[in-house]
Amino acid sequence: MTYAATDLPRQSNASGWLARAEAWLDARGKLAWIAAMVLGFILFWPVGLALLGYMLWSKRLGPINFRGARHATAALSPTGNSAFDAYKAETLRRLEEEQHAFDSFLERLRAARDKAEFDQFMEERARKPAEARPDEA
Incomplete structure (x- = not known):
């Protein structure tokens, strides 16, 4: 396939525009690419889709990395300083106990709320037939 002489400047102009756009986005970083x-x-x-x-x-x-996984493995790896590693292990153990205590507190709180809502429902249910009977008589 042959191109006319007038097509060559247009092609280089288009590729030049794309190169300038690419350089402009590169200068502004990843967020500019994502915004584009x-x-x-x-x-x-x-x-x-083409940009992606x-x-x-x-x-x-x-590079695609999973920050949460990287931080989790770094938190569990020893640092080499035995005093700090002991402090870190004790702190993590204490935080896990506190989390367990808080989770059990939330479970008790949910159970109490559910029981109160159920009791209220049963009271309303018992009241409705009692209120309906005098109207029927």
Whole structure:
């Protein structure tokens, strides 16, 4: 396929515009890329999908890691300082006990609330037939 001479500047102009847009987004960081992708999805979903694919392919978002998993494993690993490791283990044990106590408190609180709501329901149910009888007589 042959291109006309007038098509060449248009192609380089389009690729130049894309290169400038890419550089502009790179200068502003990951949030700019994400904003462009979201805007692309809003305006015309294939554009957003193409941007997402490009960002994943070019690793614009960086390596994908799971912060919660990384922090959890770091919290359990020893530091090498035995005094700090003992303090950390004691603190984690104490926090787990407090969490268990709080969870049991919440369970008792829910049970008490449920019982109060059930008792109120039963009282209202018992009252309705008693109120309905004088009307029938």
